[in-house]
Amino acid sequence: MRVYGGRVHRWTRWPLRITASVAALLLFDQAVYAGQFLAGTFPALHTHRENATFAGIAVLVAGAAAALVRWPGRGPVWPLFAFLGLFGLIAAQIALGFLRILALHIPLGVLIILGGLLLAAWSWRYRPAGEPS
């Protein structure tokens, strides 16, 4: 394992854990609202559309927290790119939803939620180098 030199800012794990968990929850909510809409709850489609914006913002905030894990936290940089990539997928996902290309919108939504959950899980497992796990 690569050992990061200098002081480890262990506190930087916590903003990431919180923001990544909130993002994962909001992403999962998209499936919940979609399900309610398909079950005939009329306002749920609007909620689905509004929550898409909040979920996108939450993923960007988690990306900022991931940047803290790297600077000053001296942790890995890939989570930052993972959140930015996830945000790119969300932008595409919103466009697909507006265009009603549902045959792509739904599988991509599953992938995005899976990505959000995996990143949140990683944030809780992550131990900075040198710390007993």
Next chain:
Amino acid sequence: MSLSRRRLLGGLSAIGAASVAGIQILSGVRGSSSTGELLPSRRALPEPFTLPFRVPPVLSPVRSDATGDHYRVTQRAATAEILPGVRTPIWGYEGQFPGPTIRSVRGRRTVVTHRNELPVPVVVHLHGGHTPATEDGFPTDLLYPAGWTGAHEPMDGVMTHGSRDYAYPMAQPSATLWYHDHRMDFTGPAVWRGLAGFHLITDPAEASLALPSGDRDLPIMIADRSFDADGSLLYPSLDPTLLHTPGVREPYGSGVLGDVILVNGVPWPITEVPAARHRLRLLNASNARRYRLALDPPAPLVQIGADNGLLESPIRHDAIEIAPAQRFDVVVDFGRFRPGDVVTLRNEFGDRTTTPVMRFRVRPADGPDPSRIPDRPAAAPAPAGPVAVTRDLRFRHGTVNGMPGWTINGEPFDPGRAVAAPRLGDTEIWRLSSDFHHPIHLHLASFRVLSRGIAGPGAYDHGPKDTIDLRPAEQASILVRFTDHPGRYVFHCHNLEHEDMGMMGVFAVR
């Protein structure tokens, strides 16, 4: 096995799995443009654009007096030469498919005496008519054939024998309406056999609009059908007598799609038109098929009217998506083409045989074109009153009498139970949602589309409507005013297989 080999295999498996998933996703990415199953014809079909286009004959009144214009229509079995050299048995108004066109003048009462010489009971509905309840063709108000010796189904309706009058006040704006059979459980096969025709309302006050008229005003009824080896119309009825067991055999419960496109009863016809503006009254009289109509070479379809009347301002479309029972009145300027040019009306939702619709060959105009496209075909509608009720109506697949069928708010059609009871004069918002394609039609009232999905009305939702095209997993809200007449009416999906298998409800205007 070495670690690197394992990683290599793992990586290859991941790529393989991703490819399989990707191919699956992409192969179905376009979804379906219609909900239904294709019923292939069992015989060779004619070449498109070889048969002459025709306009259904206009019915003359048997009598015109102070009480209105009186017409007589006999519904009977007949044969028609739809495919060249082949006699196809049909059921027709006056033995014709399409039935004769009735032209009413706005404000003049029209009485149509229907005589039933078919082997089944019938119901006549004037689609888009603002009609008193007793004249609207409620699905259980059966007109039995004269001398009927069969059973009378104990249904909650008004029975008549031989013939009856349908009296229409025609106190509504000019519009392209159509009449068709509406008997409970058997509308799909009856319309498929030919029971459909145009009923146009004209308004002399609109002469100043200078819309294309006379032989430049073309009703265009588009309907898909399939043919058996002997040339008869093919339809998957469970009970071909259309008397006892309703429904179709699987897999056609989602809707029956034909592979022959008929325009006014002629497969893929061709016609000559002068190089001038024409009004095309597009009607989708198909049971389940949706079309996306466009001209080739491209030319604008300028919409001037919707289901229930003229628009406040014309809308230029490059293509028009039309669901079953909808009407779009469009003006096409063939003057933009050169004489000898060939212009094809195509269905961009079609496949091999269902893409071509009809063809126009442009000939020189015989004089100047006096027509124009008005800036304001109709006045803006009166502002809506306060909304009395907002209702949610969910159109879904479901179980009907233990069989797969179609439901509204989980319930199949029950002629004796009102889903809604609006007060006469009230304005309501109906919020509709769907699982598959459901073209939702309301009798009596015309409505305006307020929203579709999370946005405003779609491109094809403008103007006074009586049928809205709901696509899969879609929602829309409509503003309905229950005006003109109290009584018991239906609203239903106009995918006729869905309608026959439960997707209909009663509203009773108090």
